[in-house]
Amino acid sequence: MSKKIKRERIEKTNKVQIAVRVSTITIIGNILLTIFQVIAGIVGNSAAMIADAMHGLSDGLSTIGVIIAVKMSSKKADKDHHYGHERFECVAAIILSIFLLATGVGIGYAGIQRILDGGFAKAEAEALPGIIALVGAIVGIAVKETMNWYTRAAGKRINSSVLIADAWHHRSDAMTSIGSFFGILGARIFGITALDSIAAIITCLFILKVALDIFRDATGKMTDKACDEATQEKLSETILAQDKVLGIDLLKTRIFGDRIYVEVEILADGDIPLREAHEIAHAVHDAIESEFQLVKHCMVHVNPA
Numbered sequence: 182m183s184k185k186i187k188r189e190r191i192e193k194t195n196k197v198q199i200a201v202r203v204s205t206i207t208i209i210g211n212i213l214l215t216i217f218q219v220i221a222g223i224v225g226n227s228a229a230m231i232a233d234a235m236h237g238l239s240d241g242l243s244t245i246g247v248i249i250a251v252k253m254s255s256k257k258a259d260k261d262h263h264y265g266h267e268r269f270e271c272v273a274a275i276i277l278s279i280f281l282l283a284t285g286v287g288i289g290y291a292g293i294q295r296i297l298d299g300g301f302a303k304a305e306a307e308a309l310p311g312i313i314a315l316v317g318a319i320v321g322i323a324v325k326e327t328m329n330w331y332t333r334a335a336g337k338r339i340n341s342s343v344l345i346a347d348a349w350h351h352r353s354d355a356m357t358s359i360g361s362f363f364g365i366l367g368a369r370i371f372g373i374t375a376l377d378s379i380a381a382i383i384t385c386l387f388i389l390k391v392a393l394d395i396f397r398d399a400t401g402k403m404t405d406k407a408c409d410e411a412t413q414e415k416l417s418e419t420i421l422a423q424d425k426v427l428g429i430d431l432l433k434t435r436i437f438g439d440r441i442y443v444e445v446e447i448l449a450d451g452d453i454p455l456r457e458a459h460e461i462a463h464a465v466h467d468a469i470e471s472e473f474q475l476v477k478h479c480m481v482h483v484n485p486a
Contacts, residue, residue, distance in 0.1 A: 329351040
């Protein structure tokens with residue numbers, strides 16, 4: 182077994198372990214937060230807080246999907262998937278972006294509907310939310326934002342698009358809780374419950390943008406999008422730095438899930454033996470795969486100069 186294959190297997194094992202650990206912690210956090218916010222919503226007479234709690238509980242289900250996606254993407258190549266299963270993460274990220282889109286639309290629609298139904302009329306004192314509902318919103322903001330940073334850091338560490346998408350899901354929840362906070366605070370100060378609806382509409386716009394960004398990134402990885410120019414320039418520098426490489430005729434890259442495939446045609450002396458040309462190509466291949474950890478496979482073709 183080559184060192185590269187061993188390294189890839191260790192990386193996949195570590196990736197699954199980190200993703201499962203992070204996701205399990207956030208699921209437990211979501212359950213505990215939901216219980217607290219439901220109690221706060223009932224005791225504090227806040228429908229917004231109860232809705233916020235139910236939204237948070239639904240995130241636990243999406244996080245279970247993250248665990249499944251990471252495990253599936255880490256499976257070895259088989260007779261039906263010669264290039265592995267990395268794109269399962271992209272599929273999960275697209276599904277998460279659709280969940281986010283639906284969440285944003287639902288929040289925005291509900292906010293607009295409440296404004297149309299109630300306008301800006303002052304509510305009766307007994308209909309206003311209590312202090313505990315305000316506390317529930319603050320706790321929700323703190324917990325969700327912590328989950329966002331924790332999940333995002335892990336996602337960047339293991340280069341997991343689906344984990345990063347889940348982090349944005351936590352951020353959308355934090356924004357929802359911020360809307361609940363200002364709505365509850367505004368209702369208590371001014372007696373106008375429509376302030377909650379305005380905050381919800383603003384939150385909706387933010388969530389829709391994030392959903393579209395995640396969708397665009399995931400679909401790019403699903404459709405063989407090339408690497409960024411900076412990465413391609415570094416690849417060219419690495420190739421040209423190899424002994425007896427006279428130039429580059431072609432350099433192609435494609436993002437496959439969270440990994441990179443490279444195809445390069447190099448120029449070498451046309452009069453050298455085939456064995457020497459093979460050694461030059463092998464040197465380029467090894468240099469690329471050792472210096473660029475995300476490169477899963479590199480194909481090198483030698484053209485005579």
